[in-house]
Amino acid sequence: MSANGLTIAVPRGALFKQTLDLLDAIGVETGEVRANDRKLLFRDVGLVTMRPSDVPTYVEAGAADVGITGKDVLMEQSEREVYELLDLGYGTCTMVLASVAGDDPMEEARRRLGIMRIATKYPKIAARHFAATGRQAEMVEVKGSVELAPLTGLVDGIVDLTATGTTLRENGLVVREEIVTVTARLIANPVAHKLKAAAIDELLERVRAA
Amino acid sequence: MSDPTGTAPAAAPTPTTPTIHPIPSGTRDVLPDEMRELRAITSRALEVFQRAGYGEVQTPALEYEETLARGDVRGAPPAYRLFDEQGRVLVLRSDMTVPIARLVATRFADAQPPLRLCYLAHAYRGVRPQRGQPREFLQAGIELVGAPAPQGTAEALTLLCDVLDAVGLADYRIGLGDVGLYQALLDGYGIDGAARERVLHELVTRDFVGLRREVEALGLDDAATDLLVRVPQLRGGPEVLSGLDGAAAEAAEGLRDVHALLEPRVAQRLIFDLGLVRELGYYTGAIFQVYDPALGVPLGGGGRYDELLGRFGRPLPAVGFALNAERLHIALAGEERGERVRNGDAS
Numbered sequence: 001m002s003a004n005g006l007t008i009a010v011p012r013g014a015l016f017k018q019t020l021d022l023l024d025a026i027g028v029e030t031g032e033v034r035a036n037d038r039k040l041l042f043r044d045v046g047l048v049t050m051r052p053s054d055v056p057t058y059v060e061a062g063a064a065d066v067g068i069t070g071k072d073v074l075m076e077q078s079e080r081e082v083y084e085l086l087d088l089g090y091g092t093c094t095m096v097l098a099s100v101a102g103d104d105p106m107e108e109a110r111r112r113l114g115i116m117r118i119a120t121k122y123p124k125i126a127a128r129h130f131a132a133t134g135r136q137a138e139m140v141e142v143k144g145s146v147e148l149a150p151l152t153g154l155v156d157g158i159v160d161l162t163a164t165g166t167t168l169r170e171n172g173l174v175v176r177e178e179i180v181t182v183t184a185r186l187i188a189n190p191v192a193h194k195l196k197a198a199a200i201d202e203l204l205e206r207v208r209a210a
Numbered sequence: 211m212s213d214p215t216g217t218a219p220a221a222a223p224t225p226t227t228p229t230i231h232p233i234p235s236g237t238r239d240v241l242p243d244e245m246r247e248l249r250a251i252t253s254r255a256l257e258v259f260q261r262a263g264y265g266e267v268q269t270p271a272l273e274y275e276e277t278l279a280r281g282d283v284r285g286a287p288p289a290y291r292l293f294d295e296q297g298r299v300l301v302l303r304s305d306m307t308v309p310i311a312r313l314v315a316t317r318f319a320d321a322q323p324p325l326r327l328c329y330l331a332h333a334y335r336g337v338r339p340q341r342g343q344p345r346e347f348l349q350a351g352i353e354l355v356g357a358p359a360p361q362g363t364a365e366a367l368t369l370l371c372d373v374l375d376a377v378g379l380a381d382y383r384i385g386l387g388d389v390g391l392y393q394a395l396l397d398g399y400g401i402d403g404a405a406r407e408r409v410l411h412e413l414v415t416r417d418f419v420g421l422r423r424e425v426e427a428l429g430l431d432d433a434a435t436d437l438l439v440r441v442p443q444l445r446g447g448p449e450v451l452s453g454l455d456g457a458a459a460e461a462a463e464g465l466r467d468v469h470a471l472l473e474p475r476v477a478q479r480l481i482f483d484l485g486l487v488r489e490l491g492y493y494t495g496a497i498f499q500v501y502d503p504a505l506g507v508p509l510g511g512g513g514r515y516d517e518l519l520g521r522f523g524r525p526l527p528a529v530g531f532a533l534n535a536e537r538l539h540i541a542l543a544g545e546e547r548g549e550r551v552r553n554g555d556a557s
Contacts, residue, residue, distance in 0.1 A: 060506065061506045061507075062505065062506020062507070063506070078415075079338050081416070081507070082416065083416045083417075083418065084416065084417040084418060084419050084420070085418055085419070086418070086419065087419045185419060189506050190416065190506075190507070190508070191501045191502075191503075191505065191506050191507065191508065192506075193445075194383065194385050194445055194481050194483060194499075194501055195383060195481075195501055195503055197445050197446050197481070198446070
C-alpha cells in the first residue's frame with residue numbers, strides 16, 4: 001500500500017534502512033524495495049529511491065510529493081524551495097571540523113598564512129561556519145573520501161559529517177570543532193503541500209505516531 | 211524491423227557543428243511552434259483583462275534605481291544594473307507592480323479611482339547558478355488601484371479565475387492567505403525585536419521544524435506555543451477559517467470577508483492557507499498563489515499592497531496579480547498530457 005497516493009523520495013545510503021523501517025511502521029509496503037537493490041522506481045507503493053542529496057531536487061520540482069533526507073543536505077542546499085515538515089529523529093550525525101592529530105595544522109596555517117585550506121563535500125555549510133567565526137578559509141570541494149585530503153597535504157583540515165568518528169580515527173584525524181548536529185527530515189513540495197494537504201497531514205500524523 | 215519491442219533508438223541527429231553564439235544563462239529564444247502556443251495563452255489573458263475593463267499599459271524595461279527602490283522589493287530586488295551616459299544607475303525591473311505604482315502616481319495623479327490596468331511584459335530577476343531559473347520571464351497581470359479590501363480583493367480573485375479558465379486550465383487552485391495574519395498573532399503575544407525576526411525567518415524559509423524550535427524558545431504558555439506552531443500549517447477549505455478561535459479568528463477576519471463576497475465558482479477554487487508568505491516586501495493584506503497539479507511550482511500570484519502607492523505620493527489601496535506565461539504553458543501541456551493518459555491514449 002502507498003501513503004495516500006503520495007510519491008515519496010527515499011534516500012539510499014546511511015538513512016536507507018531506518019527510512020524503510022519507518023515506512024513499514026506507517027503501513028507502506030517496502031518488501032519490494034528491500035528485495036531490489038538496482039530498481040529505483042516502485043510505482044505501486046509510491047516510492048522512488050535516490051541518493052540523499054538528490055531528494056531536494058526531486059521534491060522541489062514536484063517529481064516527488066514528499067521526501068526524506070538529512071538536515072546536512074538541506075543546509076547545503078538551503079536555496080531549495082521545499083517545506084521542512086518534521087524532524088524524524090534518526091540518522092543523527094555531527095558536522096565537524098577535523099585535522100590530523102598532534103599540533104593542529106589549521107592553527108599554524110591561520111596564524112602564519114592567514115588562511116586555512118579546507119576540504120569538504122559541504123562547501124556552503126563550511127564557508128558559513130568560518131564566516132560566522134571570523135576566520136578566512138579556502139574551500140576545496142571533493143566528491144570522494146574527504147579524509148584523504150589532509151593526509152596528503154592537499155588541505156589543512158576537513159569539514160565532514162560523522163556518526164561515530166571511527167573513519168576519522170582510523171585515518172589519524174581528530175575532531176577540533178563540532179559545527180552542527182543533523183538528523184533526518186521529512187520535506188514536501190510547496191505545491192503538493194497545498195493541493196494534497198489532507199494526504200500530507202495524514203502522513204505526518206502516522207509518522208508522529210510511529 | 212529486427213527490434214521486437216519497436217523501441218530501437220532513433221539515430222542521433224547528424225552533428226552539423228553549428229557556430230555557437232551563446233546567450234546568457236536563464237534567457238532563451240522562442241521559436242515559432244512554441245510562440246504560437248504561448249501567444250494563444252497571452253492573447254486569451256489580455257482579452258479577458260480588457261473585457262473586464264482593464265486597459266493595457268507598457269512601461270520601460272529600464273527604470274532609475276532610486277525610483278524603483280521606493281517600492282521595497284525585498285526578496286526580489288532588481289538584479290541587473292547599468293549606468294546611463296550621465297552616470298545614473300538604471301535597473302531592469304524585477305516585477306511590474308512597482309513600475310505601475312510609479313505610472314499611476316505620475317500619469318494618473320488626478321484620475322478618479324478605481325484604476326484598472328493590465329500588462330503583458332517581461333521582468334528580470336537574478337538567478338542562482340545551475341538551477342535552470344529564468345533571468346527573463348513573461349508576465350501577464352493586472353493592477354486594481356483604489357479598490358480597498360475586501361471588494362477589490364474579490365474582484366481580483368474573480369478575474370484570476372476568469373483568466374485561468376480562459377487559458378484552458380481545468381485543475382488549478384488558488385492559495386489565499388494574509389501577510390498580516392501571523393504578524394497579528396505575534397503582536398498579540400508581544401513578540402518583537404530579534405526573536406520576532408527569527409520566528410518569521412523560519413516561516414519565510416518554509417522550515418516548520420525551525421519554526422517550532424524558535425516558537426518554543428519564546429517561553430510562552432503551551433496554548434500560545436501550540437497556536438503559533440499550528441496556525442501557519444493550516445490550509446484547506448473554509449473549515450480552516452471556521453475552526454479558528456480567539457486571536458487567530460480575529461486575525462482571519464479579512465479572509466472571511468473576502469470569502470463572503472466570492473461566487474461559488476471562485477470560492478471552490480480557493481485553498482485557505484494561513485502560512486502563506488510571499489517574497490515581495492510590499493504586500494499588506496491578502497496574498498494569493500496559483501497552483502496546478504501538473505507543475506511543482508506556482509504559476510503566479512499576487513496580493514494587496516495598500517501602502518505601495520503612498521510611497522510614490524498617491525496613497526491608494528491596491529491589489530494585483532501576475533501570471534508567469536511560460537509556466538501557464540507548461541501546466542497546460544501537462545494537463546493535456548494527463549488527459550491523454552487518462553483516456554488510455556498513451557503516446
